[in-house]
Amino acid sequence: MSSSTTPTDRKHTEVAVGILIDAQGRLLLSTRPEGKPYAGFWEFPGGKIEAGESVEQALRRELHEELGITIAAAQVWRVTEHDYPHALVRLHWCKVFDWQGEFEMREGQAMRWQQLPLDVAPVLPGAVPVLQWMAQERGLDPSAAQARTTA
Numbered sequence: 001m002s003s004s005t006t007p008t009d010r011k012h013t014e015v016a017v018g019i020l021i022d023a024q025g026r027l028l029l030s031t032r033p034e035g036k037p038y039a040g041f042w043e044f045p046g047g048k049i050e051a052g053e054s055v056e057q058a059l060r061r062e063l064h065e066e067l068g069i070t071i072a073a074a075q076v077w078r079v080t081e082h083d084y085p086h087a088l089v090r091l092h093w094c095k096v097f098d099w100q101g102e103f104e105m106r107e108g109q110a111m112r113w114q115q116l117p118l119d120v121a122p123v124l125p126g127a128v129p130v131l132q133w134m135a136q137e138r139g140l141d142p143s144a145a146q147a148r149t150t151a
């Protein structure tokens with residue numbers, strides 16, 4: 001057949017993602033900066049893991065670069081995959097309850113603390129399963145984790 005690339009022969013991009021949860025149980029979402037694929041979509045903060053980094057180290061670096069905060073310990077909670085046209089990503093999700101510093105949007109993003117269901121939209125497709133699990137943990141209908149839209 002042709003030389004088209006199938007999901008099985010594409011290399012995964014490893015990504016560390018933080019689910020920051022505040023004292024009221026709210027989740028931090030931010031918008032993807034201009035110039036990146038899916039710019040303007042809402043996502044959980046994080047980014048690509050660099051060679052030699054653990055998930056926790058990558059997440060600590062990314063959240064410092066993007067948000068100006070320093071996180072305490074973070075353990076991987078779930079691992080998911082999503083096949084985008086631009087990349088096949090493996091997302092390492094960590095819940096984060098402790099951090100230090102003041103939030104500064106260093107990449108010009110918007111940020112919102114959100115309860116479920118969210119009231120921001122649209123959300124990056126790769127983040128949807130995690131929103132559903134978070135809703136389930138809270139005794140909510142997983143299919144209603146995202147904002148209702150009138151589209």
Ligand SMILES: Nc1nc2c([nH]c(=O)n2[C@@H]2O[C@H](COP(=O)(O)OP(=O)(O)OP(=O)(O)O)[C@@H](O)[C@H]2O)c(=O)[nH]1
Pocket residue numbers: 015017036038042043044045046047048049082084087089091124125126127
């Ligand atoms: N940060 C983040 N990335 C996500 C989420 N869901 C999801 O599918 N992704 C995907 O994971 C990848 C993260 O890459 P990124 O471009 O944000 O990472 P980065 O900041 O290191 O990028 P750069 O070094 O290219 O600037 C993207 O392909 C993005 O689509 C999410 O909730 N948060």
